Amino acid sequence: MTEERVKELSAQGINCKLVIIGKKAQDYFNKRAVDVSEQYNLQNTVTSSDSFEIMNTLINLYESGEADKIEIVYTNFISLAQN
Numbered sequence: 167m168t169e170e171r172v173k174e175l176s177a178q179g180i181n182c183k184l185v186i187i188g189k190k191a192q193d194y195f196n197k198r199a200v201d202v203s204e205q206y207n208l209q210n211t212v213t214s215s216d217s218f219e220i221m222n223t224l225i226n227l228y229e230s231g232e233a234d235k236i237e238i239v240y241t242n243f244i245s246l247a248q249n
Contacts (some may be wrong), residue, residue: 182235185223199203200209203227 172182183203186192192205204223208216227233 168195169198169200171237171239183227185220185227187220 167232168184172184177184180203183201184195185204185206186195186202187206187208189207192207195202206216206220207221228236
């Protein structure tokens, strides 16, 4: 979904910056030609300070004018039994 959205925006002339959170997402996007601004490799438990750091990164991108819009794309794991 993220790659499709990046392609859509690129076709409109919009440059995307990705803030990647988590090891699986990092592994995935590091193998592809995608501009990754920031990466956060969080452990199994996300603390409030982790969330605060990520939030500050996003706010700084917006307030500095580097980003004029923030979109959040996330996964929702479904167990293999449910899938």
